[in-house]
Amino acid sequence: xxxxxxxxxxxxxxxxxxxxxxxxxxxxxxxxxxxxxxxxxxxxxxxxxxxxxxxxxxxxxxxxxxxxxxxxxxxxxxxxxxxxxxxxxxxxxxxxxxxxxxxxxxxxxxxxxxxxxxxxxxxxxxxxxxxxxxxxxxxxxxxxxxxxxx
Amino acid sequence: xxxxxxxxxxxxxxxxxxxxxxxxxxxxxxxxxxxxxxxxxxxxxxxxxxxxxxxxxxxxxxxxxxxxxxxxxxxxxxxxxxxxxxxxxxxxxxxxxxxxxxxxxxxxxxxxxxxx
Numbered sequence: 001x002x003x004x005x006x007x008x009x010x011x012x013x014x015x016x017x018x019x020x021x022x023x024x025x026x027x028x029x030x031x032x033x034x035x036x037x038x039x040x041x042x043x044x045x046x047x048x049x050x051x052x053x054x055x056x057x058x059x060x061x062x063x064x065x066x067x068x069x070x071x072x073x074x075x076x077x078x079x080x081x082x083x084x085x086x087x088x089x090x091x092x093x094x095x096x097x098x099x100x101x102x103x104x105x106x107x108x109x110x111x112x113x114x115x116x117x118x119x120x121x122x123x124x125x126x127x128x129x130x131x132x133x134x135x136x137x138x139x140x141x142x143x144x145x146x147x148x149x150x
Numbered sequence: 151x152x153x154x155x156x157x158x159x160x161x162x163x164x165x166x167x168x169x170x171x172x173x174x175x176x177x178x179x180x181x182x183x184x185x186x187x188x189x190x191x192x193x194x195x196x197x198x199x200x201x202x203x204x205x206x207x208x209x210x211x212x213x214x215x216x217x218x219x220x221x222x223x224x225x226x227x228x229x230x231x232x233x234x235x236x237x238x239x240x241x242x243x244x245x246x247x248x249x250x251x252x253x254x255x256x257x258x259x260x261x262x263x264x265x266x
Contacts, residue, residue: 005249015158018177018178018179018182019179021177021178021179021253022175022177022179043209043240043243043263046209047209047211047240047244050177050209050211051211051212052179054178054211054212054213057178108211108216109181109185109216109217109219109220110212110216111212111213111215111216111219113212113247113248114211114212115213116212116247117212117244119249125162134265138181
């Protein structure tokens, strides 16, 4: 679906402070805005990126502060892609982590719905993780065509 | 660490009903303080009914779901009736995705006296 070369790309890095969750999703929404997405698509992107960044903060860097990288790409076929990388603890069993309602942190009222939301609000989700090395969450979403486009 | 303004939170008490109006974003960052402020209010007032009005919540992710389900669990524990009112379409999609309505009553035209 996505062409090899993006038409635009943005990379940024920030500390895993929870106050940066809002920053990350705003950056993603602003970056996607150049493709004139619908309000619903913007809302989906914000939510999906917010989930991935929150995972990095809450799980990846559980008791520490580390660097989170956000890599955003746009392709000519209107595919938006976002990658969230951390160098935290990693996920032992990715399949288990992606199961709806699964959480390792119930006492902090984590709903266990993060990956489920990303899956529902994007077209593809890939999670690459190795314990002790970190996690990469890559999501792609094809934005709808503009109503007047030929 | 950066500081962020507290998310506005207003409450209206009508009889034994406590309505909490949340404004702005509910994410992992804001959920912590919203949770403790709602819980404090509930423990002090001990209402018969708790309503969370979400009409001014522009963004909510799974942390918001955790907040709502957690308040529901606490209300059940304390014997308090619990409702969610007026979610925006964005918030409603998250609530529906998690099948929240199987547990929690969601009112879309809640007539509580507005706090704004």
